[in-house]
Amino acid sequence: MALRKFTAVRNIAIFAGVLAACLLAPAVVRHYTGKAFEEFRAPLDAIPSQLNDLEKFWDLRMNYSKSELIEVGRDLARLNAGYAIKLTENEALKSRVESLEKILSLPGEEKFKMEVARVARRDINAWWQHLIIRKGAAHGIREGYAVIYGGGVVGRVVKANTYTSVVELVSSRGFRMAAHFLGEDRPVIYQGAGSLSFQDARGEVRDVPADLKASTLKPLQLVTSPLAGSFPDGILIGDVIDLTLEPDGIFRSGTVRLPRTLGGVREVAVLIPVSDLMEE
Amino acid sequence: MKSARYSTRHNSRIPIFYWIFAAAFLALIAALGYRQIFLYDFYTKRGERQSMRRVIEPGARGDIYDRNGKLLVTNEPFFTVGIYFNEILGEFRKEYSRLKKIKFDAMRAAGETPRFKDGEVSEMTHQARANVLNRYLGMINKILGSNYEMPEDNYNRHFRINPLLPFPLIRELTAREHAILAERIPVNSPLQLYTDTKRYYPYGDIAAHVLGTVRNSDGVDSEGMPGEDLRTFAGVGKVGRSGIERAFDYMLSGQSGLKIMVVDNEGFKYEDIMDVSPKKGKSMNSSLDIDLQQVIEDSIGNRKGAAAVLDVKTGEVLALASRPSYNPNTVYKSNAEYAAAEEAGAWLNRSTQGLYPPGSTFKIVTAMSGLMTGAIDDQTVITCNGYYKVDSRLFPCNNRYGHGNLNLEGALALSCNVFFYKTGLDCGHRAIAATAKEMGLDSSTGIEIGDSPYTVVPTPEYKRRRGRGGWVNGDTANISIGQGDLLQTPLQMACMTASFARGETRTKASIVHDPTRVTDMEYHGGEKLGLTREQYETILKGMVLSSTDGTSRRARIKGVTIAAKSGTAQVTVNGRPLTLAWMVAFAPADDPKVAMSVMIEGEEPGDVGGGKTAGPIVKAAMEQYFRK
Known part of the structure; x- marks a missing residue:
């Protein structure tokens, strides 16, 4: 009886001690404990994605014949060979541009390096508009870096763990950036507007000069602005089909239709500023 | 075995817990019922207050145009980063506690009793606010790499x-700064970017005094708007501070708009439940001709002076210049520019508020008075020897060698003082004062932006009131040539000239362009001049002669006959004798359309003169007017 009582009291004391330690621990200790926990937990986000890849691999092995797979592999090899040639051409052009820049004493055009990453998880609902990608600080990714894909802007890195990163999507209400319309250089402000149930993701554009108009027949393409320095110029954000004049009579505002492919994005590229790479 | 027995045995203490839990649940159910039924209204309102916000947006001000539709004042957008105080109240309190702890610890260490002295609480509160705000500003500076x-x-x-309104930390951000902050400041931060508008004056310092300026209003009128009990955010409106902006504030001010919105738990808008858009204020068409205004101000240049140009028929002010001027776009932003404007005396609108003796331009009034009283007629000839003896004092003429024999026409053309000393003394000071008052020189011109109520047409009563003794003949001689205590504004003299040009006694000046306005004698509030046709013609000929061969000849232009009268007045400023250059004119002399007055302040004794200084400005203005 006495032993049981002692055990119960001891358990309560341990629990109270841990609780007190959590509450009273210095902020630095709590911060690093939290970070360590995040890092420890981070692979859990990546593992399902990797299992998914494995599942697809076995799916191919089980459902397709060897000859079919070989045929697809050949096609892929041909495509890769084509891309390799293109890459070589690009490299040649790039070095030519660099040499011309040197001759003309122009500042270098290349401001970003791309780090391609695979999407591990998607948290897209009315509250959260996040992606988790399978690359992190170990690959040079830091918070605030821009993330793009073939269809345009994906978002911005809001958290960089060692091997994974959290990307806030362009449709998130917390995402705001400078932009401009294609063929226009006057800056406007874009902000995500979330996504309603059964509807595409959308955003809002404001501070649009009053002389700009958009319609379904003549939509305006909203693209990134290089003004803030985190995005290169001209990457598609979305289309604007209607701009309403604000009561001040100076600006218009409107809704931005984001690309539908944004919801199913699998591979993204994180833009790492060259200046940051040079610092490192 | 022991434990099994223990577990199955009835324990009489257990029902006590049942009863305790039952009572607790009953209390909860009762409290729930009480809140659901009796406090329904209270919680409904509280819920509305927590989940609804009211935003009042002031309407944009209307634009101001000149009579030809040229834009003189409009609104220009700019971006500001501001901070919401209500979002950082906790930080203020925390910082205050920190400062208080440091102070009290120091007092304890020094062996003193820790307590505040008078005023220290407020000082520490201010310091805490400053520290917190500086922290946020430091954060912005770090993001921008700036040093605000x-x-x-x-x-x-x-x-x-205005605790609910954002406090502007950095106004007028550049496009780059705005873009960077838009990306780097979290959307739900107490720091917020917002657009504001400022008044923009495309012509800079031209017509600055007439157009006026605006200031931020202390609040936005929300009377009668729904949702008074909701948490309200109101933008900062603008009210007119001076000039047209102030006089027509009722018209230019926009109508405030209102939004009542439901917000989610993060404070983001969920949906609008009421949206009344603000309305831009009405635009105002001023009577100014900005091209003419610019020509006149350019002609005055860096000198101190003023000019007023009127449409003779309507009294509409075509130009109202006052130099030195200030650039309303920048003067309130730069301490150096503000101080320079202050130093130069640029705030004074010399055309409507500057009081000056009109000098010889007043001889038109003396001539009218002399003719109306019969003291002179068109045949009267007076000999000028270069001076005139009044009692025991010699009053000089502007030509110290004398003009010889002159009639009224010649006296006006050559601006002979002796002729007008004698005329004034013959008709008497009361007759001169009566004529001046008939011409409206002691009352307001009626201009909407206001003019000086302190113009003076001196009388013996006025002189006595000022403690300057009784009226003497020398006073009459002085006012006969527009000197002495006579004080007029340039606009007043332009109105007098326009009235004379129409053959009437009054001109009601207006800064509003209204092509539909009926501008007869009744509108202006005067009557016909008490002169015969011949008498009027005599004065007119004298003025025309002045512009062709007399003291106003520097004002003459090709193809148009101008009637003008120059004047050079003496004043004493801070013990220094200075001169003022005047000229009044109207044209064409036979069918008057435009009337004007120009006054330039001298800086050294005798450095300016009516003909040589004011004449070229009249000429430039007339050429510009008739070029159209």
Whole structure:
């Protein structure tokens, strides 16, 4: 009886001690404990994605014949060979541009390096508009870096763990950036507007000069602005089909239709500023 | 075995817990019922207050145009980063506690009793606010790589008056700064980017005094708007501070708009439940001709002076210049520019508020008075020897060698003082004062932007009131040539000239362009001049002669006959004798359309003269007017 009582009291004391330690621990200790926990937990986000890849691999092995797979592999090899040639051409052009820049004493055009990453998880609902990608600080990714894909802007890195990163999507209400319309250089402000149930993701554009108009027949393409320095110029954000004049009579505002492919994005590229790479 | 027995045995203490739990649940159910039924209204309102916000947006001000539709004042957008005080109240309190702890610890260490002295609480509160705001500003500076400093100590006033409105930390951000902050400041941060508008004056310092300026209003009129009990955010409106902006504030001010919205738990808008858009204020068409205004101000240049140009028939002010001027786009932003404007005396609108003796331009009134009283007629000839003896004092003429024999026409053309000393003394000071008052020289011109109520047409009563003794003949001689205590504004003299040009006694000046206005004698509020046709013609010929061969000849232009009268007045400023150059004119002399007055202040004794200084300005203005 006495032993049981002692055990119960001891358990309560341990629990109270841990609780007190959590509450009273210095902020630095709590911060690093939290970070360590995040890092420890981070692979859990990546593992399902990797299992998914494995599942697809076995799916191919089980459902397709060897000859079919070989045929697809050949096609892929041909495509890769084509891309390799293109890459070589690009490299040649790039070095030519660099040499011309040197001759003309122009500042270098290349401001970003791309780090391609695979999407591990998607948290897209009315509250959260996040992606988790399978690359992190170990690959040079830091918070605030821009993330793009073939269809345009994906978002911005809001958290960089060692091997994974959290990307806030362009449709998130917390995402705001400078932009401009294609063929226009006057800056406007874009902000995500979330996504309603059964509807595409959308955003809002404001501070649009009053002389700009958009319609379904003549939509305006909203693209990134290089003004803030985190995005290169001209990457598609979305289309604007209607701009309403604000009561001040100076600006218009409107809704931005984001690309539908944004919801199913699998591979993204994180833009790492060259200046940051040079610092490192 | 022991434990099994223990577990199955009835324990009489257990029902006590049942009863305790039952009572607790009953209390919960009762409390729930009480809140659901009796406190329904209270919680409904509280819920509305927590989940609804009211935003009042002031309407944009209307634009101001000149009579030809040229834009003189409009609104220009700019971006500001501001901070919501209500979002950082906790930080203020925390910082205050920190400062208080440091102070009390120091007092304890020094062996003193820790307590505040008078005023220290308020001082520490201000310091805490400054520290927190500086932290946020430091954060912005770090993001931008800039070195902005806190706006002057107006955050305490803002905290007191507008705690719900954002306090501007950095105004007029560049496009790059705006873009960077838009990306780097979290959307739900107490720091927020917002667009504001400022008044923009495309012509800079031209017509600055007439157009006026605006200031931020202390609040936005929300009377009668729904949702008074909701948490309200109101933008900062603008009210006219001076000039047209002030006089027509009722018209230019926009109508405030209102939004009542439901917000989610993060404070984001969920949906609008009421949206009344603000309305831009009405535009105002001023009577100014900005091209003419510009020509006149350019002609005055860096000198101190003023000019007024009127449409003779309607009294509409075509130009109202006052130099030195200030650039309303920049003067309130730069301490150096503000101080320079202050130093130069640029705030004074010399055309409507500057009081000056009109000098010889007043001889038109003396001539009218002399003719109306019969003291002179068109045949009267007076000999000028270069001076005139009044009692025991010699009053000089502008030509010290004398003009010889002159009639009224010649006296006006050559601006002979002796002729007008004698005329004034013959008709008497009361007759001159009566004529001046008939011409409206002692009352307001009626211009909407206001003019000086202190113009003076001196009388013996006035002189006595000022403690300057009784009226003597020398006073009459002085006012006969527009000197002495006579004080007029340039606009007043332009109105007098326009009235004379129409053959009437009054001209009601207006800064509003209204092509539909009926401008007869009744509108202007005067009557026909008490002169015969011949008498009027005599004065007119004298003025025309002045512009062709007399003292006003520098004002003559090709193809148009101008009637003009120059004047050079003497004043004493801070013990220094200075001169004022005047000229009044109207044209064409046979069918008057435009009337004007020009006054330039001298800086050294005798450095300016009516003909040589004011004449070229009249010429430039007339050429511009008739070029159209």
